[in-house]
Amino acid sequence: MLGQVQKSNIDRVFDTLDITRDGVLGADDFRTMAQRMVALREHMEPRLLAEIQGTFAAWWETIRQAADVEGNGHISREEFTAAAARGLDQDPEYVDKMIRVSEVTFRAADEEGDGLLTRSQVERIYQAFGVDEALSAETFRRIDLNGDGTVSIEEFVSAARDVWTSNDPKAPGAAMFGSVA
Template sequence: MPAEVKNQKFSMLFHWFDQGGDNMLTHDDFLAMGELFATLSQPGDHENAAAMKKAFEEWWRVLLEHGDANGDGQIDHEEFLALMKATVTAPEHFEKAVLAIADALMRALDTNHDGVLSKDEYVRMYDALGIPPEHSGDAFQRLDLDGNGVLSHDEFRSAITEFYLSSDENAPGNWLIGPIRQG
């Protein structure tokens, strides 16, 4: 049911971001996500590490500012789904939070600096970020829209954009962090 697809994707995201596992998102969770993503950058690559941490800070700032209705300094599951649909995916926030992470992540993962992601470079993301790796091959194939065996910057960006913005249950970008759990 297409209307449900975004809820399922954002629900997966909520549980992934909830690094403390208490079913609430806090500033600490976003600091932890920033640290986790920063581990993907190469030793000495402070620029991309800092860019990812900054983007997670921005993401948290947007959530707190626009969605903490009861002012307890935490974002619960319902608050998160509403915020993701209405606020984080608004163009002015999407660029600074989501796409800023995407661009720095792509540069960090591209370890041989050829401007594209090979399957090996892509799969490293799964291991490091705690995403179950068993579907990574399948995901890679779907995201490689022109089928040339590597992910271009555009393919990576469009996967991330689709993940956040598409209500189509068959959108390739839905596979970004694994298959959407049904039900």
């Protein structure tokens, strides 16, 4: 059963994934997100480009298989929330499937390839996903666990995990997509 923080986060994840703002998730939303991740860099290595496209396509397929109960290629908010609740409750690998995209998103934004993101790189991820940029400063502060002014891939992925699993509104990643109830 989902806690209040999880419900709030899953609702915000749906809003973020619904790039077309048509109230349903579809393959176009995920293709657009992949294109936006590719656009984070002026020059994208072909291997990373293929990884981004493949990861977002696989993410869509995972979500579609779990949530598209009508088989129409579109996922409503209710279908998405119900599938997330089932996945979190029944599939020990569910969270890993949902956060894989955070790893490739991190690598897309890490232009220097040093395994660290600056505040401006995190802001660019927020812009690409269409998330309120005002949230990026608070998110950066919360997920920079060691306070060194950068976010490591471990910190970033751990925060993404919090989005799905934490019911603590003070958890570093619990408010990645907005304030939690």
